[in-house]
Amino acid sequence: MDHDQINNQSRGAEGKDTKADGAAVAPQFSRDAVFPGEVVGEVTDLNRQDLEKQKAAQGSAHFHRLGWKRLTVVLIVEAIALGSLSLPAAFATLGMVPGVILCISLGLIAIYTSDVVGQVKLKFPHVSHYADAGQLMMGRFGYELVGAMFALQLTFLVSSHTLTGAIAFGNITNNGACSIVFAVVSAIILLILAIPPSFAEVAILGYIDFVSIILAIGITMIATGINKDSITTAPWSAWPQDGLTFAEAFIAITNIVFAYSFAICQFSFMDEMHTPSDYKKSIWALGLIEIFIYTLTGALIYAFVGQEVQSPALLSAGHTISKVAFGVGLPVIFISGSINTTVVGRYIHGRMYKDSIIRFINTKMGWITWLTLITVITVLAFIIAEAIPFFSELLSISSSLFISGFTFYFPAMMWFMLIREGSPFATHNLWKTALNGLCFVIGMIVLVCGTYASIVEIAHKFKTGAISSPFTCAALA
Structure with a gap:
């Protein structure tokens, strides 16, 4: 229908809406009109196209509201969780000096690789998730491979937060109910917090999240x-203890590596x-905050508690205080966990409805598909967490396999394949070639050695009977 026909129909309609005496008659409106004031029978393809354009514009604007401050908050939500309280135990395994050196050096390397990820996004604006970068490097195979790694790791992280929430509720209530009940409650809370699809909305909760983790650590x-004299049975050591196995040492190292895994969601x-x-x-901002929090948390709590520090460290704070710490830490458990659901959900939803207005999640069908x-x-994450008796060790394996790539060797590959200008041996590129080569090597070491150490740990737990049963009501910690 062209514009002249539309105008003729409009003039015809105007002529019909008058009485014989010339008095105007109000047009009849439809309750179901797409636009306010739409006349019955006047829904056109042009109207529908305009509505879709309007919804698309609104959706695009809704999903482009993050400034750098809110981005920092969202990255903090994704990156810093109660896992930071596992670092004192890593320090106890490695010793104070290696622990501090690793915390600072790995943090600086993570900042650099995150900068490479940002450069790729600026050069290729269409990259919306890590899988798109995989496609740039390795074609369709890279897209599918990295996409699968991305979705699996984030789903496993949701599972991890489901278990952490169950542990927290069990600790607070003295295991007053079946741990499966606590896991169900945790999963429901994670689901509710994942409903807002925009990261700008998540950023509002991020301030609560940050206060929560700071209070729990504090x-x-x-x-x-205060209680160091009564809880310290073996003082801290500057260096690793005698008899330390390779697997034990590398599991401690991977705990520090995984604490800096914020690049996975950066795209x-x-x-x-x-x-x-x-x-x-x-x-x-995020990198320096993480280095400060992680180094201080690992060093001070290890110095106060000594070799017997537990993981997470708040279990070493005493029966009553650990309940308080878990209580104030509940927001960070669920807010940090839910953002992983949102990220993987946005990736899958955007892939499913790539060329449809549904992808903007601002129509009825958009919300139905999103929810x-x-x-x-969330249900899948709950089942994985409860059905696999050695889930924590499985998470260590997946992190070794995947986080090693997202944080280290993928950014190094991106620099060599996507953003490098000139020969890698040109004078202006020499230091970057060396640094990215180092990042690639670190990624490979974490990939191979971390996976090996995690498998050894699983074998040891099976041998000693330390593997729990699936869907058990027993206390988780």
Whole structure:
């Protein structure tokens, strides 16, 4: 229908809406009109196209509201969780000096590789998730491989937070109910918090998340510091203890490596930035905050408690104080966990409805598909966490296999394949060639040695009978 026909129909309609005496008659409106004031029978293909354009524009604007400060908050939500309280135990295994050196050096390397990820996003704006970068490097195979790694790792992280929530509720209530009940409650909370599809909305909860983790760490530090004389049975050591096995040492190293795994979601978050070039401020702010928190947490709590420090360290704070710490840590458990659901949900939803207005999640069908998808992800995460008796060790294997890539060797490959300018041996590229080569080697070491150490740990637990039963009501910690 062209514009002249539309105008003629409009004039015809105007002529019909008058009485014989010339008095105007109000047009009849439809309750189901797509636009306010739409006349019955006047729904046209042009109207529908305009509506879709309007919804697309609204959706695009809704998903481009992140500034660098909110990006920093969202990265903190994704990166810093109660897992940081496993670092004192890593320090106890490795010794104070190696622990501090690894915390600082790996943090600086993670900042650099995150910067490479940001450069790729600026050069290739269409990259919305890590899988798209995989396609740039390795074609369709890379897209499918990296996409599968991305979805699996994030789903496993949701499973991990489901278990952590169950452990927290069990600790707070003295295991007053079946642990499966606590896991179900945790999964429901994670699902509810994952409903907002925009990361700008998650950023609002991020402030609560950050306060929660700082309070949990602070309470643990103060409690262990005050009671150090009564809880310390073996003082801290500057160097590793005698008899340390390779597997034990590398599991401790991977705990530090995984604490800096924020690059996995960076493409997804940057895709919502209104000024993507500001990302450098965010990654430096996050990286330095992480280095400070992780080094201080690992060193101080290890110094206060000594070799017997537990993982997570708040279990070393005493029976009552650990309940308080778990209580104030509940927001970070669920907010940090739910953002993983949101990220993997956005990736799958965007892939399913790539060329449809449904992808903007601002129509009825958009919301139905979104809510269905995140429910499926959450239920799957719950089943994985409860059905696999050695889930924690499985998470270590997946992290060794996948985080080693997302944080280290994939960014190194991106520099060599996507953003390098000139020969890698040109004068201006020499230091970058060496640094990215180092990142690639670190990634390969974590991939091989981390996987080996995790498999050895699983074999040891099977041998000693330390593997729990699936869907057990027994206390988890």
